[in-house]
Amino acid sequence: MAVVLHAAPAPLTLVRENHWLVIRGADLxxxxxxxxxxxxxxxxxxxxxxWVGHTVIPHTNVLVSLSAEGRVxxxxxxxxxxxxxxxxxxxxxxxxxxxxxxxxPGPRRSEAHWAQACVRLGPFTGHSDRLDAGDLDDYLPQCFxxxxxxxxxxxxxxxxxxxxYTPGQVWCPRGVPRADVNPRPLxxxxxxxxLIGCFGGDGKRLFATAWSPCQELFQGVARCLHGDFRLGGxxxxxxxxxxxxxxxxxNDIPALLRRYRADFxxxxxxxx
Numbered sequence: 001m002a003v004v005l006h007a008a009p010a011p012l013t014l015v016r017e018n019h020w021l022v023i024r025g026a027d028l029x030x031x032x033x034x035x036x037x038x039x040x041x042x043x044x045x046x047x048x049x050x051w052v053g054h055t056v057i058p059h060t061n062v063l064v065s066l067s068a069e070g071r072v073x074x075x076x077x078x079x080x081x082x083x084x085x086x087x088x089x090x091x092x093x094x095x096x097x098x099x100x101x102x103x104x105p106g107p108r109r110s111e112a113h114w115a116q117a118c119v120r121l122g123p124f125t126g127h128s129d130r131l132d133a134g135d136l137d138d139y140l141p142q143c144f145x146x147x148x149x150x151x152x153x154x155x156x157x158x159x160x161x162x163x164x165y166t167p168g169q170v171w172c173p174r175g176v177p178r179a180d181v182n183p184r185p186l187x188x189x190x191x192x193x194x195l196i197g198c199f200g201g202d203g204k205r206l207f208a209t210a211w212s213p214c215q216e217l218f219q220g221v222a223r224c225l226h227g228d229f230r231l232g233g234x235x236x237x238x239x240x241x242x243x244x245x246x247x248x249x250x251n252d253i254p255a256l257l258r259r260y261r262a263d264f265x266x267x268x269x270x271x272x
Contacts, residue, residue, distance in 0.1 A: 012091040012248070013070035016063050021073070021089065023096055028248065029200040030123030033207070035246075036224075037087075039116040041079055044180045044233070046113075048164055051183060057081060057112055082106035083234055085115075095259075098211075098244035104234040112231045113180055114215035119207070119246070122223035126201020131222055137167070139223050142199045145171060146192040151253055154219060160185035171196075171217040173272050176230065181216045191217060194272035195260055196225050199251060206251050211244040212264050214272050 015022040021037035038059075046055040057079050064074035070091070077085040083106075088099040098117075104110050122129040125139040144151035159169060168184035171191050178186060196217040197208030211229040218226035229242045245263055249256055261268070 036118035039118040044113040083110040096246040100242040110234040
């Protein structure tokens with residue numbers, strides 16, 4: 001009997017284009033996913049504050065290196081208050097891993113309490129990537145967080161509509177001050193875990209992301225989803241480590257949860 005050999009899945013690859021992290025893969029519904037990485041570093045007291053005047057801390061970014069095969073990307077951010085943040089981003093066959101180290105070499109505590117990686121998902125969900133085209137909430141029914149042990153499609157129950165800026169939706173984990181998150185409508189619900197994701201336009205694949213420590217989950221206004229990570233204000237001389245994942249899997253929620261639990265054991269028992 002002839003043995004049929006199946007080719008191993010082609011790995012994802014990474015490209016840096018200005019402020020965009022571009023994840024490319026032949027099996028992705030649109031061939032690539034673009035991430036505004038990082039969109040912003042943010043101060044505390046942000047839930048009811050002016051985004052530009054108060055919250056955003058200016059930063060500069062440099063490309064340190066990109067491996068020849070496009071699998072390992074290294075970046076360095078330097079914030080206006082002196083915090084230095086190094087990123088090692090590694091592409092696998094069905095995930096992208098983020099290892100982030102924030103070091104404060106200066107004499108004063110950094111004001112950076114959290115940061116945003118804005119994942120644009122219009123093309124992945126079968127919709128436009130143009131912000132001037134169609135209804136920007138058209139992808140919402142394909143998006144989910146976990147509530148009551150199940151992926152809850154958006155808009156979820158108790159969907160909030162009032163905030164300093166609208167629309168959008170924020171979910172805040174236990175242990176994070178509700179005064180320190182995105183100034184978009186803040187849900188009273190606390191999801192079961194730190195995953196936020198969506199189903200692809202073809203129904204065959206899913207996207208999800210998680211970060212530790214997590215500041216918030218956020219459905220934004222650019223057909224985007226965020227799992228924003230927490231820095232907590234880094235004291236002089238100290239270093240903080242942050243871990244993140246983007247999963248790009250077949251449409252299999254139990255498999256996603258198994259991967260998440262293995263990658264983020266610190267998130268067990270609702271402590272995300």
